Amino acid sequence: MADQSVKMWLMLIVMVMVGAVTGQRTENCDMTASPEAPNVMVDVHCNCMQRLAQMDLKISKLTINQTGCSQTGLELNWPDLESMVAPRTLVLEGAEVFFARRSRPATPWTPSIKSVIFLRCHLQVLPSHAFRGMKYLEEIRFEGGSIGIVKSTAFSALPELKKVEIENATVNLIESRAFTDLPAFKDLFIVHSTLKEVETQAVSLSKPSQDGETTRCPDVNHNSLDNGSVMDEVIGRELTTVGNLSLPEYGNRVLLFKNNIEIMSPAAIKADTFGFLVVGGNYIGRLATEAFNMQLYSECEISAALFVGNIFGRLDSSALAGLRGRDGMAYQTFIALSNNTFLSVLQQGFMLHPSMVIFSVEENRFACTCGKFEWILGNDEATDLQRDLEKELALEGLCLDGTKLVSFTSSCDDESISTNSPTAPTLPPLTPSPSSAPRSSISVVTGVIAMVVRRALH
Structure with a gap:
């Protein structure tokens, strides 16, 4: 039973649609025009999905909600997911998340995902190279839920990753060198969470060489520091229980x-x-x-x-x-x-x-x-x-x-x-x-x- 439940991500059943998509619905999915590009892209929201089929649609956001489902397990296989669906943003909600053990994809694929959001998800392990091959990934967010162990190099070799956010979550252990080899990394935010142990060099980052390039500084207005609440600026959404906190505008x-x-x-x-x-x-x-x-x-x-x-x-x-x-x-x-x-x-x-x-x-x-x-x-x-x-x-x-x-x-x-x-x-x-x-x-x-x-x- 466990093996069946964790393999459900390999192929989320979604019927291919043609024609107008705004407001249409399949057995377990809703589709609406994406606010990002309403005439070109769609947002897809699916509940209790178990299998994945090819979708000939341009998807801005794919949301998979496993809350209250008989099987909450999801196995993430990035090559299969991006080859079949290719969303820009992936949101997983209420799921017990596993990662495919395949070390490298059998065939090349074209990455598409820029943002991955885990909402109230539970991960026993965030494995080494959990996001391997996702060369356009810019943001990873965990909101609610728990992570047992963040393994060494879990966040590694991601050339465009800029931000990792952990909010209202429990993390038992962040291993040494969990964050490493991230040349574009800018912000690490951990908010309202419980961390039991952060090992030596859990974050191990060095600024890459700029090969003699001169940094161009923006025209920062140092007299105006009010750039919104901490959650607007940091997490990117409104959480009224936190209050206002001004942060540096640059750096x-x-x-x-x-x-x-x-x-x-x-x-x-x-x-x-x-x-x-x-x-x-x-x-x-x-x-x-x-x-x-x-x-x-x-x-x-x-x-x-x-x-x-x-x-x-x-x-x-x-x-x-x-x-x-x-x-x-x-x-x-x-x-x-x-x-x-x-x-x-x-x-x-x-x-x-x-x-x-x-x-x-x-x-x-x-x-x-x-x-x-x-x-x-x-x-x-x-x-x-x-x-x-x-x-x-x-x-x-x-x-x-x-x-x-x-x-x-x-x-x-x-x-x-x-x-x-x-x-x-x-x-x-x-x-x-x-x-x-x-x-x-x-x-x-x-x-x-x-x-x-x-x-x-x-």
Whole structure:
């Protein structure tokens, strides 16, 4: 039975239609003129489909909805799908998705798909080279549902892939080098999701050589930063429960927003292709040493790492030290730490790379216990930048009960501060909430980005 259910994608039964298609219907499919090109292309919506036959139609969007069907399994075989149907956008809804094991197609085929969207789908495994051969694929989106394991090279060798979005989903493991060899990649957005473990170099991306080409910067209006809500700009659709968040207008971005993340391993994101890292409203159980090993830069405006409204269970030594700017760039690289909660910080937890510029350090809170503030003392190897950051964190920081951090530490004797080794506390369950911070993380992020850009460029 299992084999029969997973093979159903090999041939989705759809009767070939001729003549006018607007409003026509087959046994399980509706067809309407596509808004993209109503006189030329159609959108096809099918329910509980099991087999695929050749369609002599130009399809803009093909939607397969398996919600509530007796068999929800779909096996994806990209050569067969694109040869028979050739849609520009494929939407799979409510399906248990499997991938054909054929390593290479038996015959050449002409790719067509530019966007793949998984709505409330469940994938036990997103295998290596899951989208092999899809040379025009630009966007992959997972909304709802779950992924057990994202295997190494799952997102790999896709020359036009620009964006991957994961929203309201659960992912157990993202393996090392899951994202690699993506020369056109621009944006990685993970929003309202649960990630149990992100392995070392799960994202491993390097900027391809431009062979001496000069980057042409657009005429960015730095005085106007209101480019809509985060979901309009980032996800591309309206989700009113998120609120408004202005983002940089230019430059590649990593956005981690309101997620539960158990472990960000050392160098979990290793890349020199992004200009902005925005980490807002997350619960992160452990941020390991150089978890973000990222050279941030943008040829056309500032670059920045923004940590706003997060709860960190444990900040390992040198957790932020992997963030750095690029030498010789016209604009500086900033870091902001605002409205975060730190339950445990190991010594040198706030070490920074010398190329970073401290922008904002305000309203951060700490679990205050004498003997767990070795990070404030620094050490002989501490740079002036690290000492400056530690000083600002201590002066501006608060305990969880609202006591000023300076007042609390002054009540601890030197021996109790320095002799006890900091250890990770028992972490609370992953229950981030907008109410866990004094101010909305959305409003703080918006203000930080706006101020960073305006102060840096004026």
